[in-house]
Amino acid sequence: MSIVAMVAIAASVLFLYMRFKSSNDEFREETLSTFAKDLRKELLTDPTLTGIHATALKMRIKELRGEYVVIGADGSILDSSGLEQSLIPLLGHRTKYFQLPASNGRKALFGMMLPIGDNSAAGFIQVAFPRDHVIFDSILEEFVADIGWIWIPFVLVLLATNVAVLAFALRPLNTAAQEAMTIGPSSIAKRLTEARMPEDVLALIRSVNGALDRLQAGFLSLEQFSGQLAHELRTPLAIAKARLSLSQDDTARAVERDFDDIERVITQLVDRVRIKTLHYESDDVVDLCDVAANVARYLAPMIIDAGHNIELRTENTPVFITGAADYIFRALRNLVENALHHSPVEGLITIVVFETGITVIDEGPGFPEWRLTDAAVQEGKSDRKDGLGLGLSIVAETMAAHGGRLKLENLPGGGASATMAFHSPPSMLPG
Incomplete structure (x- = not known):
């Protein structure tokens, strides 16, 4: 729009220039014709051009810094404004306009040659004025000086109006673009x-x-399918474990542990599918202290049966964030289970809740160096021969969906820590 406006303004200025130039040329020709015809009229009634009217006319030409010359039939100078020869050579017998370039201190002239009679035998009258000394020139100069400057603020106002109109018209689109950037799983x-x-x-x-x-609709359908799949897989496993529990054979206990591992892998696979459908609203508030307490309560029997210890450290006040409580629970559970599999016998597993996240600490051998990179966590590679590496990958994707990240570290005194760090500040307390 700005380009079109500039082109339109330039075209209008060019049109005005051409129009004024054409009018200026017409006015010059009319002015020259008037003076030349008046001289011819006076010459026919006063051949010597010494009368009152002729003298006044010659004075007027002089005041306007014009030049004139009256040429007889034989080519002699009958009268002039001080010239000793014609302004231009006598060619033909028609009325003609001419231009003379500046020379010897004289300005450029625009002139007219008019036959005195019906043919060149009666002689000619030549009248010329400086090109910048026609009344219309002063009018044009005044127009440019006084009126032409209006174009500058006019152009600026027009461009500013275009920008304002476009900004106002596109504001809803900018709003839609901002809204689209916030839409995700x-x-x-x-x-x-x-x-x-x-x-x-x-x-x-x-x-x-x-x-x-x-x-x-597709997300919700996939989430429903994952829930049904988890139920269908866990039910036969639970039945098999119940039957094995009736046996006192040591092999049955080993098979039970194998079933526990299978159930854990199935849970992780289902969680891996469900993580793609993770969604929560801005009013979904989660207390990290409650989540940590629920995970500790859920896994404590398993940890104690395995010969390990568990400790929970929380803030004195609730730590609220915006998120999906179920997914955060599953992510923290994966971290604690990972710590369980890497802790030594009677090792301590510690869950620490702080202002913007949760840290799980164990006393195991720590993470391999390659595991400490963010890329390794996202790829889901396992640092155990019997693992699929799904646990940490699930936690990393859960944190990414909450605008946070999973941070893995090896402790100087031995052991490792896995931190679920939520980048966004804690939300306000409910109510």
């Missing part, structure tokens, strides 16, 4: 605002919202 219920949208883009916004509706 954790907020699949959000939709782009259709209110105040320009009609030209409203159809696009509605199409995008329709696509989001279909994606949400």
Whole structure:
């Protein structure tokens, strides 16, 4: 729009220039014709041009810094403004206009040659004025000086108006772009605002919202499927474990442990699928202290039966964040189970809740150096021969969906720590 406005303004200025130039040329010719015809008229009634009217006319030409010369039929100078020869050579007998370049201190002249009679036998009158000394020139100069400057603020106002109009018209699109940037697996219920949208883009916004509706339906369907799959797989495992518990054979105990590992892998596989459907709303508030307490309570029997110890350290006040409580629970459970598998007998597993996250500390051998990189965590590689590496990968993706990250460290005195760090500040207390 700004380019079009500039082109339109330039075209209008060019049109005015051409129009004034054409009018200026016409005015010059009319001025020259008037003086030349008046001289011819006086010459016919006063051949010597010494009368009152002729003298006044010659004085007027002089005041305007013009030049004139009256040439007889024989080519002699009958009268002039001080010239000793004609302004231009006598060629033909028609009226003609001419231009003379500046020379010897004289300005450029625009002149006219007019036959005295019906043919060149009666002689000619030549009149010329400086090109910048026609009344119309002063009018044009005044127009440029007084009126032409209006174009500058006019152009600036026009450009500013274009920018303001575009900014106002595109504001709803900017709002939609900001809304689209916030839509992800954790907020699949959000939709782009259709209110105040320009009609030209409203159809696009509605199409995008329709696509989001279909994606949400797909997410929910996948989440429902993962839940059903977990139930279908866990039920036969639970039955098999119940039957094995009736046996006192040592082999049965080993098979039970194998089933525990299988159940854990199945749970991780289901969690790996469900993590893609993770979503929560802005009013979903989670207390990290409650989550840590629930995980410790859930896994304490398993940890104690395995000959390990567990410790829970929490803040004196609740630590609230915005997120999905079930997914955070599963992520923390994976970290504690990972610590359990790497802790020595009678080793201590510690869960620490701080202002912006949770840390799980164990007394095991620590993580391999390659495991400490973010890329290794995201790839889901295992640092154990019998593992799939799903646990840490699930935690990393859960944290990414919450705007945080998983940080792995080896402690100087031995052992390792895994921290679920939420980058966003804790949310306000409920109520």
